[in-house]
Amino acid sequence: MKNEERIVIAGGGLAGLRSGERLRELGYQGEIVIVSAERHLPYHRPALSKEAINGELHASDLRLTISRELNAVWRLGTAATHLEPDRHVVGLPGGEELKYDGLIIATGVEPRHLAGAPRQDPRIHVLRTVDDAIGIKNAINSTQGLVVVIGGGLIGCEMAASVKMMGRDVAIVSRSSTLLGGACGKQIGDTVTEAHRARGVRMAMGVKIRHWVRQPGGVAIHLSDGQVFFAAVVVIAVGASPSVAWLRGSGLVLEDGLLCDATCHAVGATDIVAAGDVARWPNLRFGGQPRRVEHWLNAVEMGRAAAENLLAGRENSRPFTPVPRFWTEQYGMRIQGSGIPALGKDTTTLARSSKDHRTITGFVNEGRLVGMVGLDAPTAMIKLSPELWRQNKVVGGPERQRRVPQHLAGPEPEATRIAPARGELADSGGAPGRGDPGRGDPGRGEEPRLPRQQQDSQPLPIPPREQPRPERSRYEEVRHEETRYEGARYDYTPQHAPVVRTRHQPRPLARSGPRARPR
Structure with missing residues (x-):
C-alpha cells in the first residue's frame, strides 16, 4: 500500500x-x-x-x-x-x-432552463436538490393560489400528484398530448393522464407557453391554446x-x-x-x-x-452492460420500467388484467423486446424480466461479460415470443400483486411462487392495500431499498487483478485485502 x-x-x-x-x-x-x-x-x-x-x-x-x-x-x-x-x-x-x-x-x-421563463422571480422554482424541495414546500405552504407544474414527465407528474394530495389546486402544462407518453407508452400514459384529471388536476396538454406576465399576486402564464393560468407557485420540470x-x-x-x-x-x-x-x-x-x-x-x-x-x-476492465430500470409512484399507482423503452419502434401488450388498469406494455424493435413498463404489476414484471436479458445479448465486447442473475436466468419460459395480450394478470382483490404471492403463474391467472429474495427485489415495493404502511419511512433503510432489485443485477465480482493507470506511465494503485465478496 x-x-x-x-x-x-x-x-x-x-x-x-x-x-x-x-x-x-x-x-x-x-x-x-x-x-x-x-x-x-x-x-x-x-x-x-x-x-x-x-x-x-x-x-x-x-x-x-x-x-x-x-x-x-x-x-x-x-x-x-x-x-x-x-x-x-x-x-x-x-x-x-x-x-x-x-x-x-x-x-x-x-435542471434545464425553459426559454422565456422569468427564473429570477421567487415564485418560479426548479427541483433538483433538497434545498430546492424545501423552497418549493415553503412556497406552497405560504400561498393559497394555483400551483402550476410545467412538464409532463416523471418529475412533473410526481410533483403534481404530491401537491394535489396536499389539497391544493394544481395544473400541469405539457407540450405532449399525454403524460409520460414517451417514457411509458400511450396506454399507460393515458391511464396516468386520466388519474390526474379524475382528481381535479387542471390539464393543458399539447400546448406551448407564449407569455409570462409577472404581477403582484402571482404569475400569469399565457398558453398557445388561449388558456391563461394565474399561478401562485410555478415548478419547472422540463428535464435536466x-x-x-x-x-x-x-x-x-x-x-x-x-x-x-x-x-x-x-x-x-x-x-x-x-x-x-x-x-x-x-x-x-x-x-x-x-x-x-x-x-x-x-x-x-x-x-x-x-x-x-x-x-x-x-x-x-469489463463493459458495463445493465438492463436499466426505473419506477415512479402517483396516487398509489406504481409504475415500473425495465430496459430502454425509447428504443422501441412498436408496442405490444405483454400482460393485462380484464378487471382493472393493471397492464404491462412491451417495447419492440425489429422483433426484439427492448423495454417494458408495468402499471401496478410488480410480480408479472419480475416474471417477464428475463426476456430482456435473453433477447438483448451483449455484442462487441470482450468475452468476460456480466451474467444474468441465476434466479432470472432460470428455466426458459414456455412462451418467449412477443405477442399481444401475452398473459392476463391475476385478480387478487382488484389490486396488483395482492393476495398470496407464493402460488401459481400470472400467465395462467395466478401469481408465481417466488423466493423471498426475488419478492424483495422490486425498486419500490408497496404493501397491499389491506395492510397499513409501516410506521417507519422506507427511506430509513435506503441502502436496502437500492438493492431490492439486486436480483436483476449482473454478477459484479471482478475476475481480474485490480490495477490502475496513473500519471505518466502505468503504475498500479495500491490495493490490499481479500477479493471483495458480493453484498
Missing part, C-alpha cells in the same frame, strides 16, 4: 458515494476525497418530488447510509471548477488544486442537462454529457471514469449507441462499475 495515493470523486451524490464504497470493498486503502457542490451529505433524491414536498419526510430523513469503511475526506459545498488531465489536477474555488491518481466523475445533472461546464477545456469529449467507452472510462483519458447521470456511454446490450441513463438504480450500479474498472485499468 502507498499512502500517498489518492482517488478523487467529483460529485457527492449517490453514484459518487457508491463508487467510493466499492473502492473500499475491493481493498483500496489510499486516500479518497469526495468533492461535492452541495452542502449536504448524500440523500435520497426520488423522495424530493413526493414525501419531501408534502411534508411526510424532512431533510434529515432522506440521508443515505454511508459505510463506516468509506473513510473519505468530504469537501462539501465545494464545486469543482476545472480539470487538467495532463497534470492530474482538479481545480477548486480560490485557486486550490487537488491532485489525483485516479478520478471518478459523478457530478450528475442540473449534464453538469459538465467545469470540464470545458479539459480535452474530454462533452456531447450530451461526458462521453465514455463501454467500460465507463472517459474517452481521451487514461485514469478517469464516470458514473451516473453525467456519463454517456455505449451499452453493448442495447446496440452500443452512447446514451445517458438518468435512473436511481443506474447511479448505484454504474458507480460500482466505474470504481471496479478504475482499479482494474482499461485493459482489464
